[in-house]
Amino acid sequence: MIATTALTTGVYGVVGFTFVFVVGYLSPNVPVAMLLGAATICLEIWLLRTVGHGLERFPSIRNASDNIRDAMNTLMEFALLIGGVLAVMKMGQTTGFTVFAMLYYLNEVLGRPVLKIAAPAVAAILTGVILNLFYVIGLFNL
Numbered sequence: 560m561i562a563t564t565a566l567t568t569g570v571y572g573v574v575g576f577t578f579v580f581v582v583g584y585l586s587p588n589v590p591v592a593m594l595l596g597a598a599t600i601c602l603e604i605w606l607l608r609t610v611g612h613g614l615e616r617f618p619s620i621r622n623a624s625d626n627i628r629d630a631m632n633t634l635m636e637f638a639l640l641i642g643g644v645l646a647v648m649k650m651g652q653t654t655g656f657t658v659f660a661m662l663y664y665l666n667e668v669l670g671r672p673v674l675k676i677a678a679p680a681v682a683a684i685l686t687g688v689i690l691n692l693f694y695v696i697g698l699f700n701l
Contacts, residue, residue: 643679
């Protein structure tokens with residue numbers, strides 16, 4: 560997964576294969592962890608670059624990594640949407656869901672001024688504020 564993501568984005572050298580974290584954690588003390596960590600991250604970056612160049616020969620792997628990244632993004636969007644719906648249903652039952660749905664739909668109608676992945680969280684927060692305002696002015700009971 561890390562290799563195909565690096566292949567897609569072109570970012571090879573920032574994290575490597577993340578084995579450096581294990582090496583640092585299992586090291587007996589800080590100086591040894593620093594030396595082994597430096598050697599490990601250099602080896603990881605070189606290995607990741609080598610694997611990336613090898614995978615570039617197969618266009619289907621690049622397409623697969625694009626699809627994996629898109630699927631992860633879509634999954635996160637759905638998870639945040641469902642979580643937002645459940646949160647506002649707990650806050651304000653049908654009224655909360657209605658306010659949430661209106662705010663989410665308003666974002667879609669206005670051309671998504673808030674990113675699609677962040678819109679459910681923003682709508683849930685605004686729904687909580689609106690429900691509290693409704694409670695203060697007497698339009699909503701708990």
